[in-house]
Amino acid sequence: MIWREEYKIGVELVDEQHQELFKRLGDFIQTVRSDQENSEKKKEVERTLNFMGEYVVTHFDAEEALQKRFNYPDFEEHHQIHEDFKAEVAEFQEKYSADEYDDDFLLEFSGRLLTWLINHVASTDQDIGEHINSVKEKEEELK
Amino acid sequence: MDVKYLNPIIAATDSVFQTMLSVKPEKGEVSIQEDLVTDKEANVIIGMTGDIKGSIVYSFSKEMALKVVEAMSGMEMEELDKFVTSAMGELGNIISGKATTGLAEQDLSCDIAPPQIVTGKNINISSEADKVLMVKFNTDLGEFDVGFSIN
Ligand SMILES: [Fe+2]
Numbered sequence: 001m002i003w004r005e006e007y008k009i010g011v012e013l014v015d016e017q018h019q020e021l022f023k024r025l026g027d028f029i030q031t032v033r034s035d036q037e038n039s040e041k042k043k044e045v046e047r048t049l050n051f052m053g054e055y056v057v058t059h060f061d062a063e064e065a066l067q068k069r070f071n072y073p074d075f076e077e078h079h080q081i082h083e084d085f086k087a088e089v090a091e092f093q094e095k096y097s098a099d100e101y102d103d104d105f106l107l108e109f110s111g112r113l114l115t116w117l118i119n120h121v122a123s124t125d126q127d128i129g130e131h132i133n134s135v136k137e138k139e140e141e142l143k
Numbered sequence: 144m145d146v147k148y149l150n151p152i153i154a155a156t157d158s159v160f161q162t163m164l165s166v167k168p169e170k171g172e173v174s175i176q177e178d179l180v181t182d183k184e185a186n187v188i189i190g191m192t193g194d195i196k197g198s199i200v201y202s203f204s205k206e207m208a209l210k211v212v213e214a215m216s217g218m219e220m221e222e223l224d225k226f227v228t229s230a231m232g233e234l235g236n237i238i239s240g241k242a243t244t245g246l247a248e249q250d251l252s253c254d255i256a257p258p259q260i261v262t263g264k265n266i267n268i269s270s271e272a273d274k275v276l277m278v279k280f281n282t283d284l285g286e287f288d289v290g291f292s293i294n
Binding site: 001002004006026029030032033104107108109110111112114115116118119122123126 | 162163165212214215216217218224225226227228229230231232233234237
């Protein structure tokens with residue numbers, strides 16, 4: 001996946017985690033689009049999807065902890081977006097492992113994830129950075 | 144049919160391309176058409192309900208759709224496969240979601256439906272609308288049209 005400087009929100013921890021998340025989603029997509037033999041591919045798809053899914057949880061937890069620490073006003077709404085996304089990934093993992101989804105659905109799911117994650121980082125998360133940095137500035141002034 | 148309804152869609156298109164792709168779309172001519180006919184191969188249709196009933200249609204050339212997905216994924220795309228069309232569908236979904244926020248500022252409350260994808264050449268997208276507002280865009284990644292049909 002392509003990372004751009006403009007995607008940064010100006011909070012180091014979050015920016016680093018976003019880049020790691022991009023890497024893991026990139027690995028997953030690469031696997032989805034590879035032409036390996038079927039059973040091999042399924043194993044790799046599951047592995048890279050789990051690897052990404054784990055990090056989604058790690059990152060969302062860390063990002064939400066920061067939002068709370070800085071009293072981010074849109075916390076509830078943002079939390080819900082994260083919950084919905086996690087639920088969607090979890091449902092896909094489950095059904096894919098149970099052979100309920102075909103290859104077309106795998107392509108559709110990963111394509112949507114690509115665009116969704118970029119928009120979430122490049123647009124939705126920007127407000128968090130703005131908020132945190134303005135709180136920090138005010139704290140500096142009071143010192 | 145009022146062209147002012149088109150403005151939130153134009154603004155949303157502009158902002159999403161800039162934030163996600165660092166690409167500035169140049170707005171071309173705006174026209175009013177009888178039917179939604181397009182020569183572009185990758186079409187994303189977003190149904191709209193609420194104060195405005197109709198649909199927004201994003202029509203990308205095949206080349207542009209491939210380039211957009213390449214610019215996001217960093218991987219080479221050769222065909223309009225399910226991965227590419229789904230990624231473009233989500234892009235249409237995001238732009239339309241933003242557009243409804245803009246329409247809300249004109250006191251119009253609208254909801255959007257999940258994207259539908261239509262691919263192929265010389266497509267006539269039928270709708271109940273008798274007029275379609277069309278705007279053309281040019282970008283570094285290619286050309287695309289956005290149509291707004293209101294029933
Ligand atoms: Fe987030």
